[in-house]
Amino acid sequence: MWGVPSSSALTRPTLTSVWKDHILRAHSLVNRQYAYYIQPELLFRHSFSPEPSATVLSLIQTNEKRIATMKINKSKLKNMVEKGVPAAPINVKRKRTDDGQSSVPPEPSGPPSKRVPTVQASPSLPSFRFRMRRLLSSSRRCLSVEDDLVRLKQRLAKSEASEESLKQAVFELNIERKDLIAVVEAVKVDLIAKEGDAKAAVEACDEAQKELKHLMGQVEGVRTAAVSDYKALEAFEDNNLQCFISGFEAFRKQAKEKYPNIDFTEFQPYDDTDSVNDGGEKANDVDQADDATT
Structure with a gap:
């Protein structure tokens, strides 16, 4: 040293x-x-x-x-x-x-x-050595300062490069943000138009349901009127009698086939159109109307 x-x-x-x-x-x-x-x-x-x-x-x-x-x-x-x-x-x-x-x-x-x-x-020689040491130490300090300055310049260059890259990234992100904002605005406009179409379709559906209910009421009234008119005709009574006689004949044939020992010829349908129950009472007209409708 x-x-x-x-x-x-x-x-x-x-x-x-x-x-x-x-x-x-x-x-x-x-x-x-x-x-x-x-x-x-x-x-x-x-x-x-x-x-x-x-x-x-x-x-x-x-x-x-x-x-x-x-x-x-x-x-x-x-x-x-x-x-x-x-x-x-x-x-x-x-x-x-x-x-x-x-x-x-x-x-x-x-x-x-x-x-x-x-x-x-x-x-004296020690004083000269002291001066030389001082000069050498100052030169070393200058060299160290120069090295620090070079390192700082390198770091500054790196930071400037990173700043440029960050600026470029921010610029690209701003462009993407503008594009996304434009897409969102277009989607909003489309949604508003579709919302108007949906409201119109719902209103049309409500109108159709109201009209369908009105038509169903009219059909029900027409059907009720047709049934009441058909019941008031004489053909309804003749048709009902024919259905009863044919059903009775079919019943008698099936009973004869199942019970051959019994004579079912004695069982004859009534001449009148009014059916009588076991108690000897006539059925209501409502039951006849139900049989006719079925």
């Missing part, structure tokens, strides 16, 4: 001039203005590795170009001030506030590779 010396570091000899040169160069780069454009991990790698990588070299070239541009802008601003052209003050240099002032003198504006480091009164 960074900041915790290993067991071998406790017995390590003192730094050589080469490593002191690396440390002073790293400390000088930290205090420079263009150190804001260098990533701390790359700065650490360049300061303590034997050869800088291609990424570090490209960053150094980019910083050199930015320094040249700043110098050109500064000269232009100086010329404008000398000519009397009013211009807004531009802060060309930005000072970095540290716990203590740096003991390394300002270097000339030349390429970094041509500078010769000088060993002067520099801060």
Whole structure:
């Protein structure tokens, strides 16, 4: 872990001039203005590795170009001030506030590779390590924040996609709802029409039943009148007598066949049309009317 010396570091000899040169160069780069454009991990790698990588070299070239541009802008601003052209003050240099002032003198504006480091009164190694740890921790926080931002963007994209799908589903459901409402309205209209037809059919059925009852009453009256007229005729009496005589003859034949020893010739029907019961009383006209109707 960074900041915790290993067991071998406790017995390590003192730094050589080469490593002191690396440390002073790293400390000088930290205090420079263009150190804001260098990533701390790359700065650490360049300061303590034997050869800088291609990424570090490209960053150094980019910083050199930015320094040249700043110098050109500064000269232009100086010329404008000398000519009397009013211009807004531009802060060309930005000072970095540290716990203590740096003991390394300002270097000339030349390429970094041509500078010769000088060993002067520099801060102690623990303070330098503390600064490097702070830079590394800030870089890690930045990287973690960037990762969180990427994850949030992915979640946002997923939520937007789900929202679009939900909107599409809601749109389709609205279309289906409109179609169902139209079908329900059509069914309502059809039911209203069929209800009117049913009411008309019920009324027609009631009228037919009333007319049928009236016709049945008329038929019953006609039948009663016809029966009463038929009973009043003489043919009704003759027909009734013939039916009685034929029934009596049939009865006498059946009795003779069943009882051959008995002579049934003595039994003769009465001459009058009125039937007499065992008590010698005549039957009512109502019984005759019932026999005629049956």
